[in-house]
Amino acid sequence: MRGRRTTPSQVFALTLMVAASGLILAACGREAETKQPQPRPVRTTTIEKRESLVPLTFTGRIEAEDEVSVAFRIAGRLLANDAKVGERVEAGQLLAQLESQNELSNLRQAQAALSAAQGQLTQARNHYERQETLLGQGWTTRANFEAATQARQTAQSQVEAAEAQVSSAHDLVSFTELRADAPGKITATGPAAGEVVQAGQMIAKIARQDGRDAVFDVGAQMVRAAPADVEVAVSLTDDPKVTARGRIRQIAAQADPVTRTFEVKVGLTDPPAAMRLGATVNGRVESSSGPVIDIPASALTRINQQPAVWIVDRATSLVSARNVDILRFDQAQVIVSQGLDAGEIVVTAGVQALHPGQEVRVLGSGP
Template sequence: MMNRRVPTSGTRLLPAAFLIMAATGAMTLTGCEERNAHQADAAPVIRPVQTLTVQPVTFSMSGSVTGTIEARAEADLGFRIAGKLIERKVDVGDRVRAGDLLARLDDQDQRNALRTAEADLAIAQAEQVQANNEEARKRELLKNGNTTQVLYDAALLSKRTADAKVVAAQAARQTSRDRVGYTELVADRDGVVTGVGPDAGQVVEVGEMVARIAQPEEREAVFNVAEAGVRSAPKEPVIEVALAGAPDITSVGHVREVSPQADPVTRTHTVRIALESPPDALRLGATVTGRLKQPPAPVVELPAPAVVHEAEQTFVWVVDPKQQTVKRRTVSTRPGQAGGPVVVTDGLAQGDIVVTAGAHSLAEGQRVRLGKQIETAAAP
């Protein structure tokens, strides 16, 4: 019989020691992972941003621009019907008063139509008299019981139909009379003729310009200003307008209108300056120069994403280049062109670094990593 060898106590403890060491290692790894995750959560988030360096610009009309004097109110007058022009009584430069005859069309067709309308009215009125008499007779016969209700209703219907025909014929006659009047073009206001259209003998279309009437009492200076100058213009600029050939003849005005869309060829905006009591020498069509009367104030142009609107506050994020952190700064702005840069009038100084992309995901004192940087905010 073979004897079985019994393991010693040391041999029994060896697997248990391995199990204890494995468990301890697993707990150590788990603790390291939790500590690393906690440290990762506690680490500040560094956000990449795009920035630009502020460079204030001034209104480009701080020099002078050349323009012309135009009337504020100007109208192109034309006929309300088409026809052959047989006479034009005015020319460029003529002064006219309200009610003056400017031009005439051949009115033979319109007068023939008027005679036809008058004849139709006479026929309708005769039928109306006959229908009224018939209705009156049938009404008396109905009272005496000598006719039926059906016959009286037919007579009443004929009377009402005749009345309606008279109303329609009167309206047609009035329309024909109006069309005869439309063959004469008269001035609807006092003014000066600044342009004329077709000459006598030509066929004109409805609404085609025959004479352009301007009111010289209200004159404006009209300039074409570059787009950057329009965006960076002062809020209420005062413009001094001088006659090009005589700089001592001047007038002061304010901006009344700026065209919202730039000219597709010149890329300039039309600016209209309402003049205050302009001298007579500033006539319509005169060449003038314009310049800012007050010193221009520098402004800053920023891309729209750089400006944050929160409740009633408008601010931007300014970067501290040493600490690589951002700080909120309140600014004052004014409306610019739709889809264009935002004009900042106060709150920024030259050299400030402003966040232009990623501004809506920042917090006070947050660290950032600078990405692509635009050299300046704008260029005049």
């Protein structure tokens, strides 16, 4: 079988096609050589060291600045206890009573003894005066006069002793009544009527109206970390909008033997009425932890399975990755303990699209 012959026109067309293809490829090569990668736009921030304030929070309760336990000075059977928790009392108001039959009997006995001593004193004085007159007239002896003088002095001493017994008996009778020594509010009560109580046993607790404290049980580390004369922000646990401020008034000298915490009393300045005695509150203070470096959380990435950031070279605008150590972080901010120095530029937006040695164009500072 004979092959088909190529005509001169077909050869010429094929030559034109090969030449055109060469020109197209050459043009594409020159365009690829002249086209350079564009710098990637990013946002950055310049590293600065600043003083870090670490918040310290703790939970406590509201107590009276001056709270006293009132009790009887003598033992006895409780006749009545009218103290009620939450009741406001005034100075001198009767709170409780003991049965006073024995004390009243002792008072009457002391009064009777005083009357007898006063009668003996009157008789001794009359005898002394007679002996004094007779001695002046020469009708008695010096010995009789001296005996009358001694009898009068003895009777006088017996009267004074009887008066002291009456005063003591009056006191014992008054001790059967328990009265408030200052205005305030009753925060706790003791035994009920009918019980036998001992001297000094708590009958009621009165929170005086002088002021209020926020009392916290704080660990030794937090006590050491809190600066001197620090202001404490206090808020109700169930209603954080109710707030007050105060300063540390007293720190216990010894830790609680069970919890190993120290009792810290914060004197409140003009506490609101909603901060009632016994209410649970939160306290907050800020303690300095020294100079730290913080960066926006958006600047953080991971390289080699470790936290890292992208650093921009000021001279070349090229980026490089660097691993950092994180001290603490939240949703918006990261505190870096190692890996960064003041003055360095860190990429805060566009970090996921970067690679080492890439040129960047800074759009502005900020996250």
